[in-house]
Structure formats: structure tokens, C-alpha cells
Amino acid sequence: MASVTPLSASVEQQLTSALSATLPEATDVDPLLRRSDRADYQANGILALAKKARSNPRELATQVVAGLTTGDVIKDVEVSGPGFLNITLADRAITENLAARYADGERLGVAPKAEPGVTVIDYAQPNVAKEMHVGHLRSAVIGDALRGMLDFTGEKTIGRHHIGDWGTQFGMLIQYLMEHPGELAPPSEVDGQEAMSNLNRVYKASRALFDADDDFKERARKRVVALQSGDKETLELWQQFVDESKVYFYSVFEKLDMEIRDDEIVGESAYNDGMPETARLLEEMGVAVRSEGALVVFFDDIRGKDDQPVPLIVQKADGGFGYAASDLTAIRNRVQDLHATTLLYVVDVRQSLHFKMVFETARRAGWLGDDVTAHNMGYGTVLGADGKPFKTREGETVRLEDLLDEAVQRAAEVVREKAQDLTEDEIQERAAQVGIGAVKYADLSTSPSRDYKFDLDQMVSLNGDTSVYLQYAYARIQSILRKAGDVRPAAHPELELHSAERALGLHLDAFGDTVFEAAAEYAPHKVAAYLYQLASLYTTFYDKCPVIKPQPPQDVAENRLFLCDLTARTLHRGMALLGIRTPERL
Numbered sequence: 001m002a003s004v005t006p007l008s009a010s011v012e013q014q015l016t017s018a019l020s021a022t023l024p025e026a027t028d029v030d031p032l033l034r035r036s037d038r039a040d041y042q043a044n045g046i047l048a049l050a051k052k053a054r055s056n057p058r059e060l061a062t063q064v065v066a067g068l069t070t071g072d073v074i075k076d077v078e079v080s081g082p083g084f085l086n087i088t089l090a091d092r093a094i095t096e097n098l099a100a101r102y103a104d105g106e107r108l109g110v111a112p113k114a115e116p117g118v119t120v121i122d123y124a125q126p127n128v129a130k131e132m133h134v135g136h137l138r139s140a141v142i143g144d145a146l147r148g149m150l151d152f153t154g155e156k157t158i159g160r161h162h163i164g165d166w167g168t169q170f171g172m173l174i175q176y177l178m179e180h181p182g183e184l185a186p187p188s189e190v191d192g193q194e195a196m197s198n199l200n201r202v203y204k205a206s207r208a209l210f211d212a213d214d215d216f217k218e219r220a221r222k223r224v225v226a227l228q229s230g231d232k233e234t235l236e237l238w239q240q241f242v243d244e245s246k247v248y249f250y251s252v253f254e255k256l257d258m259e260i261r262d263d264e265i266v267g268e269s270a271y272n273d274g275m276p277e278t279a280r281l282l283e284e285m286g287v288a289v290r291s292e293g294a295l296v297v298f299f300d301d302i303r304g305k306d307d308q309p310v311p312l313i314v315q316k317a318d319g320g321f322g323y324a325a326s327d328l329t330a331i332r333n334r335v336q337d338l339h340a341t342t343l344l345y346v347v348d349v350r351q352s353l354h355f356k357m358v359f360e361t362a363r364r365a366g367w368l369g370d371d372v373t374a375h376n377m378g379y380g381t382v383l384g385a386d387g388k389p390f391k392t393r394e395g396e397t398v399r400l401e402d403l404l405d406e407a408v409q410r411a412a413e414v415v416r417e418k419a420q421d422l423t424e425d426e427i428q429e430r431a432a433q434v435g436i437g438a439v440k441y442a443d444l445s446t447s448p449s450r451d452y453k454f455d456l457d458q459m460v461s462l463n464g465d466t467s468v469y470l471q472y473a474y475a476r477i478q479s480i481l482r483k484a485g486d487v488r489p490a491a492h493p494e495l496e497l498h499s500a501e502r503a504l505g506l507h508l509d510a511f512g513d514t515v516f517e518a519a520a521e522y523a524p525h526k527v528a529a530y531l532y533q534l535a536s537l538y539t540t541f542y543d544k545c546p547v548i549k550p551q552p553p554q555d556v557a558e559n560r561l562f563l564c565d566l567t568a569r570t571l572h573r574g575m576a577l578l579g580i581r582t583p584e585r586l
């Protein structure tokens with residue numbers, strides 16, 4: 001693993017030392033380096049510094065330029081406008097930098113951070129005995145992408161799928177199953193779809209009985225008590241619901257082309273044993289107080305109707321624990337036992353108040369210290385074409401599988417239309433990669449906190465900011481590399497670069513910085529935007545700079561193929577971070 005210093009960092013460092021030498025009294029000098037169309041980079045920071053030092057910005061800029069040594073990296077600096085610097089890099093420096101990235105394999109010369117933290121990331125949390133819907137899609141897709149990005153920066157990530165596997169609804173389900181044994185087939189005998197349809201059937205039937213029959217209702221209530229007190233037979237049946245649901249979850253995650261580890265499925269029930277202690281400690285510390293029999297936490301700034309305080313309920317008046325108690329207990333586990341330095345929750349923004357209260361409570365209790373960050377990456381709603389929350393025509397929530405199946409079907413149409421020499425099996429395989437990629441990319445290319453419209457036509461379009469467009473760019477490069485035959489990619493630092501080659505090269509150099517910035521901000525859309533721009537810069541380069549036809553001199557052809565290949569590798573890596581495949585042929 002050989003890390004490569006980004007060109008921008010070298011330039012920035014040289015500028016900063018020239019600035020400090022010219023203005024020794026200035027602290028915190030930032031040259032504000034940006035990519036620019038006029039030269040390779042522009043530095044705008046001198047304006048603000050001159051203002052502070054009460055000196056003329058153009059004069060200051062001229063002094064800084066005089067103090068800069070041009071040579072290896074910087075070829076030329078010019079003062080422009082009121083005191084900007086236009087900086088041009090040496091062609092050799094650009095090509096050598098890219099060649100070093102090319103030689104580094106998977107990491108593309110990007111160094112992992114020196115002092116990684118531990119991020120426990122809570123994502124992809126469906127509920128037992130319930131169908132997954134479009135909201136679960138967002139948590140899974142965003143969480144998986146954030147994890148890929150964080151891992152790439154060197155952060156240690158631990159996944160927690162906080163599935164909804166506990167609650168009073170299980171009393172009804174278990175009681176029904178006791179009275180109607182054999183309604184759930186053993187998990188080993190069913191596939192995901194059968195598992196879910198069995199669960200649905202049991203759910204509907206038990207619900208109907210619960211609503212119609214008061215005696216059953218009473219038996220179901222008693223079953224809740226038996227479940228909570230750990231009755232063996234009751235727990236065994238509860239486990240059957242969990243196991244059957246996992247068969248279903250895994251089938252959906254597989255369809256989503258997402259790896260979920262069994263040891264990271266740690267649902268609400270996993271924290272049951274710790275909840276009484278959580279409550280006791282909170283009460284002893286005075287963080288929680290008794291109010292109308294319940295144990296609650298109040299917050300000055302959280303109020304509802306009539307300015308009444310809205311409390312967090314740790315324990316209900318009947319002694320039962322709920323969602324907040326399990327989340328508080330999970331925090332203790334994640335910080336104390338998993339040694340998390342960051343807790344990240346990829347959960348619908350509509351739960352943000354819950355997390356605000358849970359985090360504040362944990363801080364008051366000392367379970368979350370100053371050295372631990374807690375963040376709810378609250379995502380927005382998936383909307384239908386009409387701009388309202390995505391529903392079926394009948395007004396029901398859309399089943400996640402149906403939606404994924406439809407996306408793959410649409411993708412198959414697109415792939416079939418373009419495919420010349422693909423077999424039907426190959427078309428189906430590519431369709432899955434294109435269709436699932438399209439769904440993921442549409443989600444990830446908008447800021448997570450915003451709502452977005454679920455529009456399959458747009459998602460599988462070949463034009464515009466879609467994953468298919470990026471996948472085609474990748475596949476096209478692979479085809480060029482195949483067509484090049486004996487001419488192999490090779491860097492030639494002695495060659496002069498075309499402006500389209502420099503633009504592409506400088507963007508390739510910025511991959512690592514982009515991923516680090518996006519990971520720190522939990523912003524997968526910044527990676528998506530980077531990749532889209534990469535594909536656009538590549539298209540311009542390919543238009544302006546012939547690679548194979550008309551045939552350029554051998555060294556030029558090799559150098560251009562090298563740029564093609566590095567672009568492909570960067571596209572591949574970037575898409576992989578987002579959980580999206582790049583087929584070799586499309």
C-alpha cells in the first residue's frame with residue numbers, strides 16, 4: 001500500500017508556507033485553493049488575509065508568488081484580478097501522481113486515516129412478522145453506502161440491525177400460534193416469499209380474532225406477560241417468528257445485493273436483560289423521575305401542545321419497557337462494550353425527536369461522554385410521482401420486493417435493447433445489477449435528509465445522472481481496453497497533456513479527498529456527484545483525445561489508455577463504496 005499525496009495538498013502546502021513567510025504575523029492562513037477553468041487551480045485566500053493585514057491584495061499576491069519556488073509540481077503562477085493566484089501544474093507531476101495511484105491497486109493511492117475511530121452504525125432495521133417497505137429501503141441503502149465509505153477511510157465500523165423483534169403484538173401472534181399449531185413452516189423449508197406469506201396469514205388471522213373475541217384478547221394479554229417473564233414455551237414460539245422473519249429479511253437483502261451478517265442482527269429484544277438496570281440507574285441518578293406511575297425524563301426545550309413538556313418514557317406505569325429503554329440500553333452496550341467513538345443511526349427523520357431525547361438522556365447519565373459523538377442521519381420520505389408519500393394505487397404501502405422486482409424488469413428492457421451479443425441469462429444478470437443499482441443510486445444521489453421521487457423511468461434512463469449512465473461509462477472503457485489489443489495502458493510522464501486530460505487527471509487525483517469529506521459529513525451524494533462528474537470529464541476527454549481511432553503515436557495511445565483504465569478503476573471503486581456493481585460488459 002503506497003499512499004499518494006494529492007496534488008492539491010502539495011500545492012496548498014507550498015502556498016501556505018509562502019504565505020506564512022510573507023506574512024509571519026498571520027495565523028491560520030488558508031490559501032482557499034479551488035479547481036479552476038482558467039488554470040489548474042485558483043487560490044482566493046489572499047484577499048481575506050490582505051484585508052486583515054491592511055495591505056494591498058495584489059501586492060501581497062505578487063510577494064507570495066516571488067516566494068514560491070516553481071519546479072516539480074507548480075509550473076506557473078500568475079496574479080490575476082484583485083489578488084487571485086492562477087496556478088498551473090507541471091504535466092509530469094500530474095502524470096506521475098496518477099501513475100502512482102494506478103500502481104497502488106484497490107486503494108488508488110488513498111491512505112487510510114492514522115487514528116481511526118469505531119463507528120457503530122444502526123441501519124437496515126426491519127420489523128419481525130412485518131413486510132419491509134420503502135422506508136426500510138432507505139435505511140438499508142444509505143447505511144450500507146455510509147459504511148462502505150467509512151470503511152474506506154480506515155474507520156472501524158460495526159453494524160447493528162436493530163430489528164423490531166419485541167413488543168405487545170407478540171402476545172397476540174404467539175397465542176394464535178399456540179391455538180393453531182403448524183401455521184408457520186420450519187424456516188429451513190420455506191423461501192423468503194413463503195415465509196412472509198405465512199407470517200402475513202398468521203398476522204391477519206390473529207388480528208381478526210383479537211378484534212372480534214374478547215376472550216382471545218385476554219389470553220393474548222396474558223401471553224405478553226408470559227413472554228416478558230421468560231416462559232420457555234412462549235419464548236420458543238417467539239423465536240419461531242423471529243427465525244421465519246429472518247428467512248424473509250435475508251431474501252430481500254439478497255435481492256438488494258447487500259451483505260447482512262447474522263451476528264450484527266441485534267434486535268430490540270437483545271437489550272431486555274439490561275433494561276431494568278437502565279431504569280434503576282436513571283432513577284438513582286435523578287435523570288429520570290416518576291410521573292403518574294411511569295418513569296420519565298423531561299427536557300426544558302421539548303414541549304408539545306399548550307406548552308406542556310413532552311417526556312421520554314423509560315418505563316410505563318404498568319412496568320413495561322418500550323422503544324426508548326431498549327435504545328438507552330443499546331447505547332450503554334455500544335459505548336462500554338463495543339468501545340464506539342461514534343454512534344450513527346440511519347433512521348427516518350420522523351424519529352429524530354426520539355433520538356434527540358435518547359441522546360440527551362444518555363449524556364445526562366454519563367453514558368455518552370464528550371469523546372463520543374451520536375448522530376441520527378435522519379432520511380426523508382420516498383415520494384410517488386404525485387409528490388405524496390409513495391403508495392400503491394389502492395393507497396397501500398408499497399412492498400419493497402415488488403418495487404425491486406419492477407426495477408429489475410425495467411432494467412431488463414433497457415439492457416435487452418442495447419445488448420447485441422448477450423444470452424437471456426446474461427441479460428437477466430445484468431438487469432439485476434442495473435435495476436438494483438438504479439434504485440440505490442437514485443436514493444444516494446440526493447442528500448439523505450431530503451425527500452425524493454421514486455420514478456423508475458428516470459432511474460433507468462441512459463441520459464443524465466443515473467447509475468446506468470455510470471455503468472455504461474465503465475463498460476465502454478472496458479470495451480476500449482479490449483479493442484486496444486496489444487497496445488497496453490502505460491503512463492508516459494514526459495508527454496504534454498491536453499486540457500481535457502488535465503481536467504480528468506486532476507479529478508481522478510481528488511477521489512480520496514472527496515470520499516473522506518463525504519464520509520465525515522455522512523453525505524453519499526457527494527460521492528455520487530463526484531462519479532457523475534468523472535464520467536462527464538471522461539466523455540469530454542474521449543471526444544477530444546483519440547485513443548484508438550484515429551490512431552495516435554504509440555506512447556500517446558498508451559498514456560491515454562492508462563487514463564481510461566484509471567478512470568474505470570476509480571468508477572468501479574466509487575460505485576462499490578455505494579454498493580453498486582459495475583458489469584464488465586453491458
Ligand code: ARG
Pocket residue numbers: 122125126127162163164327345347
Ligand atoms: N425498527 C424501526 C422501524 O422500523 C427502526 C429502528 C431504528 N433503530 C433504533 N435503534 N431505534 O422504524
